Amino acid sequence: MSVLVINSGSSSIKYQLVDPDTGEAVATGLVERIGEENGLIRHTYGDRVREIEGPVADHGVGLETAIGLFEEIGPSLTDGAIRAVGHRVVQGGKYFDGPALIDDAVQAKIEELCPLAPLHNPAHLKGIVVARRLLPDVPHVVVFDTAFFQSLPDEAAVYALDRDIAERYEVRRYGAHGTSHHYVSGRVADILGRDDLRQIVLHLGNGASVSAVESGRAVETSMGLTPLEGLVMGTRTGDIDPAVVFHLARVGGMSIDELDTLFNRGSGLKGLTGENDMRLVRSMAAAGDERARTALDVYAHRIVKYIGAYAATMGGLDAITFTAGVGENDADLRADVIGRLEPFGVKINQELNAARSKEPRILSTADSRVAVLVVPTNEELAIARQAMSLV
Incomplete structure (x- = not known):
């Protein structure tokens, strides 16, 4: 049982099929230069690699093609082969301190937070919308880069800005790369015992x-x-x-x-x-x-x-x-x-x-x-x- 992990960027989509028990990346792929004339889709499964060059009109076309390559090159995503689809999202604001099952309300909140991460959240949102449409029978989970830093004490998270303005516009320290910091700090604790x-x-x-x-x-x-x-x-x-x-x-x-x-x-x-x-x-x-x-x-x-x-x-x-x-x-x-x-x-x-x-x-x-x-x-x-x- 694997998890399809999708990281949707402004002009690219990175994905991996991951075995969460062993940590093995069963298959990997990349959709590059979305919206440009010289797009590229690369899917790798074992020693099999398939590349498709040419225009990739939008995230929908890119992700739909990538999912098709799972059926063509392997491994198949049908018949319960994946337990979940995991999505990376940079900004979860003050609302998410851990992973969340994606429903319409969570998706709407991610869209609402786009002004706090204008280079990232809109692209992540495109990937979520397309993936939920293409894989409707699998639970979709969002993991936020900011979630690990919800534990910051006020002395670290609060800016010395007018309090009313800060609260009205949700200005505070949110951090980023939290998924990496959480993972690495946990591995260090294991290594050092x-x-x-x-x-x-x-x-x-x-x-x-x-x-x-x-x-x-x-x-x-x-x-x-x-x-x-x-x-x-x-x-x-x-x-x-x-x-x-x-x-x-x-x-x-x-x-x-x-x-x-x-x-x-x-x-x-x-x-x-x-x-x-x-x-x-x-x-x-x-x-x-x-x-x-x-x-x-x-x-x-x-x-x-x-x-x-x-x-x-x-x-x-x-x-x-x-x-x-x-x-x-x-x-x-x-x-x-x-x-x-x-x-x-x-x-x-x-x-x-x-x-x-x-x-x-x-x-x-x-x-x-x-x-x-x-x-x-x-x-x-x-x-x-x-x-x-x-x-």
């Missing part, structure tokens, strides 16, 4: 966030009302003085839409170097590009700043964990970040850090005051298991 850990989880990819997790409960996170706040990211500014918005509007004549695009799509590593891929930025730095070297320093500095703040917030620290594309694969970044923490007794074994592996692993030395780990995230498995918990 302790439930009372004070952890910092660094989810470092094109989007990047950091969380503080105390005894399995999130107590701080870097992303805020939207995924823009916090760490330096591939194309997002992360933390920045809000008055920069006023300055660029008044002096630069920039509109709200232009500023939104600048901060979300034209900043971060891309704004500093012209490239948003960390691998390219590191290659540029190695070739002597000063802008790239500065960008790497800014990136690492921001991470260390958050580690220090969260360690103080929790009154101590037991584990630091790197995850997601950059966190799992960039040994130089890990060495840089932990090297800046050596005065506090945090140390890693450089040989272990340099070794390539897809397995969870401990990098810290025996005398390190804090455990340092790399734990590959698996949001699809987390979504599948949360879906099964309801059905």
